[in-house]
Amino acid sequence: DTAVTDDALTQCIAYVRRALGDTHRNPAYLKTVPRMGYRFVGTVTEVPVRETPAEPAPRSRRPFLRAVAVLLAVSLGGGAYWVAAPGPIPTVGAKRQIAVVRFDNLSGQADLDWLRDGLPDMLDTALSRSLAFEVLSREQVNSRLRTSNQAGSGSDLERARATRASVVIAGSFSMLGESMRVDARATDANGAILAAENMTVDRKGQLLSQLDFLGARLAARLAPRSQDRDRRQLSSLMTDNLEAYRYYSLGLEKAESLQTPEAIALLEKALALDPSFVMAQARIGYAYAVPGAYPGKGRPYLEKAFRAAARLTEKDRQHILAWYSIANQDYDRAIRAYSELIAAYPNEEEAYFRLAMLLRGESRHEEAAELLRHANAMDPDDPKIYNALSSVSSEMGRHSDAIAMAERYIALAPSDANAYDSLALSYQSAGQFDDALEAYRKALELDPAFRIASLHRGLLYAQMGRVRDGVRESLRNTGAGLGDRDRRRGWDQAAWIDWRFRHWDAARSEAEQALKIPIDGWVNSNPAYLLI
Numbered sequence: 001d002t003a004v005t006d007d008a009l010t011q012c013i014a015y016v017r018r019a020l021g022d023t024h025r026n027p028a029y030l031k032t033v034p035r036m037g038y039r040f041v042g043t044v045t046e047v048p049v050r051e052t053p054a055e056p057a058p059r060s061r062r063p064f065l066r067a068v069a070v071l072l073a074v075s076l077g078g079g080a081y082w083v084a085a086p087g088p089i090p091t092v093g094a095k096r097q098i099a100v101v102r103f104d105n106l107s108g109q110a111d112l113d114w115l116r117d118g119l120p121d122m123l124d125t126a127l128s129r130s131l132a133f134e135v136l137s138r139e140q141v142n143s144r145l146r147t148s149n150q151a152g153s154g155s156d157l158e159r160a161r162a163t164r165a166s167v168v169i170a171g172s173f174s175m176l177g178e179s180m181r182v183d184a185r186a187t188d189a190n191g192a193i194l195a196a197e198n199m200t201v202d203r204k205g206q207l208l209s210q211l212d213f214l215g216a217r218l219a220a221r222l223a224p225r226s227q228d229r230d231r232r233q234l235s236s237l238m239t240d241n242l243e244a245y246r247y248y249s250l251g252l253e254k255a256e257s258l259q260t261p262e263a264i265a266l267l268e269k270a271l272a273l274d275p276s277f278v279m280a281q282a283r284i285g286y287a288y289a290v291p292g293a294y295p296g297k298g299r300p301y302l303e304k305a306f307r308a309a310a311r312l313t314e315k316d317r318q319h320i321l322a323w324y325s326i327a328n329q330d331y332d333r334a335i336r337a338y339s340e341l342i343a344a345y346p347n348e349e350e351a352y353f354r355l356a357m358l359l360r361g362e363s364r365h366e367e368a369a370e371l372l373r374h375a376n377a378m379d380p381d382d383p384k385i386y387n388a389l390s391s392v393s394s395e396m397g398r399h400s401d402a403i404a405m406a407e408r409y410i411a412l413a414p415s416d417a418n419a420y421d422s423l424a425l426s427y428q429s430a431g432q433f434d435d436a437l438e439a440y441r442k443a444l445e446l447d448p449a450f451r452i453a454s455l456h457r458g459l460l461y462a463q464m465g466r467v468r469d470g471v472r473e474s475l476r477n478t479g480a481g482l483g484d485r486d487r488r489r490g491w492d493q494a495a496w497i498d499w500r501f502r503h504w505d506a507a508r509s510e511a512e513q514a515l516k517i518p519i520d521g522w523v524n525s526n527p528a529y530l531l532i
Contacts, residue, residue, distance in 0.1 A: 013038060014363045032362055095134040096222070097347060098186075099141045099165035100124055104172035107180075115173055118249040119182065122208065123169060125237055126215030128313050132223035136165055139256060140349050143382050157191035164379075167194060167222060180204055184214060186222055195221035205242050237313060239280075244273035248280050260287050278312055281305040282320045289327035290354070299327040315345055322354065331358060349375045349382070356388060365396045383413040387422050399430035417447035421456060428460050436460055451477050451486040455493055462497045470497045471506075478513070488517040 013030065016022075020029050029042040100120040105113055121138060128135045144163045160168040171184035179202055186195040199214045201207055239245055251266035264287050270280040282305035289298025302324040309317045318341040325334035338355040341348055356371035369392050376385045386409040393402035406423035413419050424439035437460065443453040458473035474497060477490030491514035498507035 014365070017363070096132065096167055097136055097165040098127060098133045098167045098169060098222075099136045099144075099160075099163035100127070100169045101141060101145065101159050101163065103170070103182075103184075106172050107175040109175060112173070112175070114246050114249055117253060118245060119171070119173060119207075119211070120169075121249055121252070122211045122238075122245075123184070123215050123218075125313060126212055127169075127219055128315060130219045130223065133167075133219070134345060134347055136163065136347065137350065138252060140347075140379065141165075142256060144379055155191075157187065160187050160189050160191065165189075169218065178203055180207065182207075182211070182214060184218060186218060197221070208238070208240055208242055208245065237311065239270075239274045239277045241274040241277075244270045244277055244280070246270075247273065248277065248283070251280075251283065255283070255287060258291075260292055263287055276308070278305050278308045279316060281308075282316070282323065285327060286319075286323045290323055295327045295329065298323075302327045315341070315348075318344065322351075334358065347378055349378050352378075353385065353388065356392070360388075360392055360395070363395075365392050368392050369396070381412055383409050383416065383419065386412065387418070390422050390426050394426050394429040399426065402426035402429065415446060417443040417450040417453060419443075420446065421450070421453040424453070424460075425456060428456075428463070433460065433464050451482070451489075455486075455489055458493055458497070462500065467497060467501045467503075475510075484517050485519055488514055488519050491517070 017027075017030055022029050027041060029040065031039045031041045033039050100123045102116045103119045105116055117138070120141075124135050124138065127133055141163055145159065159170065167186050167188060169184055169186050171182065173180060173182045175181075179200055181198060181200045183198040184196070185193055187193055195218055197214055197217045199210055201210050239248070247266045247270035251263045251270065254260075254263035254266060264284055267280050267284045267287070271277055271284070274280070281301045285298040285301030285303075285305060287298070288294045289302060292298070302320065305320050306324040309320050312320070318337055322334050322337035322341065325331065325337055335355070335358060338351050338358070341351045342355070345351070352371045352375040356368040356375070359365075359368040359371065369389065372385055372389050372392065375382070376389070379385065386405045390402045390405035390409065393399070393405060403423065403426045406419070406426045409416075409422055410419040420439045420443035424436045424443065427433070427436035427439060437457070440453055440457040440460065443450055444457075447453075454473055454477055458470045458476075460470075461467075461473055462470035471494045474490050474494035478487045478494075491510050495507045495510035495514060498504075498510060
């Protein structure tokens with residue numbers, strides 16, 4: 001009479017594989033089925049049973065046993081991908097790291113505020129062509145600045161130290177009539193100015209073509225004897241339409257704050273203005289397929305971006321290959337893409353994180369934890385790394401570590417409901433049910449619409465034997481006006497709880513409701529289908 005949690009299942013599978021000496025690339029007994037669960041693939045010999053067979057189980061019970069793992073993975077939010085292990089983790093390279101931080105808007109025009117992040121985006125692309133530098137991504141830079149309370153202000157020296165890069169480029173822009181002036185300065189970690197350049201364009205529309213020259217002059221000052229790996233202009237690597245770039249930059253800002261629908265809407269506007277804007281295509285596909293876990297919706301965008309990837313920088317091409325592979329559920333290829341990306345760009349934190357999540361899905365927890373430790377060393381204050389470390393530690397049975405990592409996540413993001421949900425999961429996995437209930441209460445107090453915490457609490461109620469509370473909590477997430485995925489999870493979870501406690505009619509009815517809600521990426525071997 002114990003509800004099987006996702007952590008317990010994952011840990012048991014790992015124990016069984018070790019006991020059988022099974023390998024992950026060539027399994028003799030247990031094969032991981034992407035996005036579904038596990039399949040027994042060992043040789044089977046059928047032996048006729050001569051005794052009088054026992055009374056068969058009710059029709060709705062036996063097949064559903066195979067789906068418990070799927071339900072829990074779905075209810076816990078999925079997000080794991082199922083792959084083989086990567087090669088060894090490369091050591092961090094010796095290239096100078098450059099962080100381009102937000103520019104100051106001295107124009108007095110609010111409609112140009114987007115250029116505060118837009119100009120650094122453009123310079124990132126321009127500077128990434130140099131063989132002498134490793135340019136930190138926008139996400140990395142902003143994450144480090146946020147956790148150091150330097151997101152929008154601070155001196156060059158303060159921002160340089162916050163980003164932990166060897167060179168920080170900051171600047172400003174101003175307007176005089178139709179002309180725009182852009183100033184940029186490069187500072188080292190001690191606050192010394194290494195280079196300063198400026199440019200003036202007659203019209204804003206010339207920015208994309210002229211910013212290349214500003215980036216080239218800065219690169220020449222910082223590394224006089226280096227060569228560019230790619231001499232194409234920014235306008236050909238990205239877009240020559242400034243308005244399209246504006247929507248693209250605003251879309252990245254929304255994506256960074258996890259406002260995925262708003263990000264996709266802005267990126268679609270960029271693509272409408274310039275249908276050949278490859279990175280806009282790619283970012284829409286990424287938003288759907290990777291963090292959004294809607295591979296079917298993301299695949300068409302990523303396929304177009306993949307076919308046109310020769311137009312992009314090398315780093316962007318490798319990211320798109322990994323995203324496209326995930327959208328196609330070709331996880332071996334995704335693993336290779338991320339491994340190659342890390343080898344070429346050893347400080348690309350996002351690649352470590354995504355690779356760790358892939359490995360976690362294959363129960364390769366030690367390798368996943370090692371990757372996350374590398375990412376944590378690069379950015380000790382990134383909340384999502386502590387969140388991932390908490391989950392991986394729980395699945396390894398290291399409950400005190402999991403709780404400590406979740407508490408660190410809360411310390412870094414005290415207003416994030418997901419941080420308390422993660423703490424609750426770590427308590428739940430450790431059997432500290434009262435502490436888990438309190439953490440779920442706090443998560444839902446911070447964000448009453450945070451559905452995943454409500455679903456997790458429903459599973460906790462079931463685990464505690466509070467069956468009606470568990471079903472009631474699950475069904476709270478099935479109402480009209482909610483997203484299809486939340487509604488489907490709610491019905492699936494209610495069906496599982498009722499099935500587990502032998503409420504057959506209720507379980508069947510709830511499973512039938514679940515099947516009325518088709519979800520991209522979910523196939524008809526999910527719990528509800530098997531129950532019926």
